[in-house]
Amino acid sequence: MNRALKIAIQGGPASFHETAAKQLFPASSVSTLSCASFTELCQTLASGLADFAVMAVQNSLAGPLLPNYRLMDQFNFSITAECWLLLDQTLMALPGQKLEDIKEVWSHPIALLQCCDYLEGMAGVSTKETSDTADTARLLKEDHITGVAAIASQKAAELxxxxxxHHNVANDVENYTRFVVLTRETQPKAATKATLLLPYPVVQFSLESILEKLEPCALDVTMLQLLPSPNPGQPEEWVLELESDQAACITQALAALQTVAPTHTILGVYPKAEAPLPQDRMAGCLSDILKAQPELA
Structure with a gap:
């Protein structure tokens, strides 16, 4: 009998990461290893305690989780798959509590950001950042905390x-997060999506050349985001993501990039998941970046 795959996730039972892991490994027996932070998630995978890790990298409302791309590079991980998950951000509290009883709302900082419009309408209510949505729900229950609501999944409320x-408290009910599967092994292959890091000077001075090189490749640039340096004095990089309906086009694009950005880093070449929303409805899309950085246009 085959053993269950061990998947490192950020958060615990009923977390969105757990749901994504089961969606990404539907035909496998999966055992999730709960991690309190994304750094701990990467350490767990790097140590060999986990076979794979599932990590959130982008939200349709909050934009990309850029520090996670830096972690992938630091740990030399490779992306092998992705999925989009619809998040049902739900406001919950101990039984018997009413909205007027709530003085604080606790949740993961990205969840709070996704729900900022609703939270701003809660007069006199403050927020507190926690390490995980579902674990916040558990804490409220186990410590019998009154006057506080959590934002987490409907599944966490039930568990x-x-x-x-209140159901669906996100700024938009179409609130999606993209999760990727990470592995310690780099396995070059032909596929329909690529995630790369480009040196900042290359993008700063030759974005037009890069886009011209990619234009004949029949693909979409779905992300181009500045990745700040973790330490002063170190060069910055840009996260570049490319998608195509044909794997050959991604291979062609990678070859074209070699001529204008030979020092780029490939974080993964993997099958794309169809985006649930048009690119212009995604926070941090390419058009937004070009508007904010007119010198790059």
Missing amino acids: YGLEVL
Whole structure:
């Protein structure tokens, strides 16, 4: 009998990462290893305790989680798959609590950002950042915390016996997060999506040349984001993501990039998942970047 795959995730039972892991490994027996942070997730995979890791990298409302791209590079991981997950951000509290009883709302900082419009409408209510959505729901239940609501999934409310105060509190009910599968092994292959890091000076001075090189390749540039340096004095980089309906076009694009940015780093070449929303509805899309950086246009 084959053993269960060990998948490192950020968060615990009923977290969105757990749901994504089961979606990404539907035909496998999966055992998730809960990690309190994305750094711990990477350390768990690097140590060999996990076979794979599942990590959030982009949200349709909050944009890309850029520090996670830096972690992939630091740990020399490779992306092998991706999926989009619809998030049902739900406001919940102990049974018997009402909206007027709530003085604080706790959740992961990205979840709070996704729900900022709703939270701004809660007069006199403050927010507190926590390490995980579902684990916040567990904490409220186990410590019997009153006057506080959590934002987490409907599944977390059911698991921990909390009362739903309001469904779908995100700024947009079409609130999607993209998750990727990470592995320690780099396995070059032909596929329909590529994630790369480009040296900042190359992008700064020759973006037009890069886009011209990519134009004949029949693909979409779905992300171009500045990745700040973790340490002063170190060069910055840009995250570049390319998609195509044909793997040959990605191979062609990577060859073309070699001539204008030979020092680029490939974080993964893998099958693309169809985006649930048009690119112009994604926070941090290429058009937004070009508008904010007119010198690059």
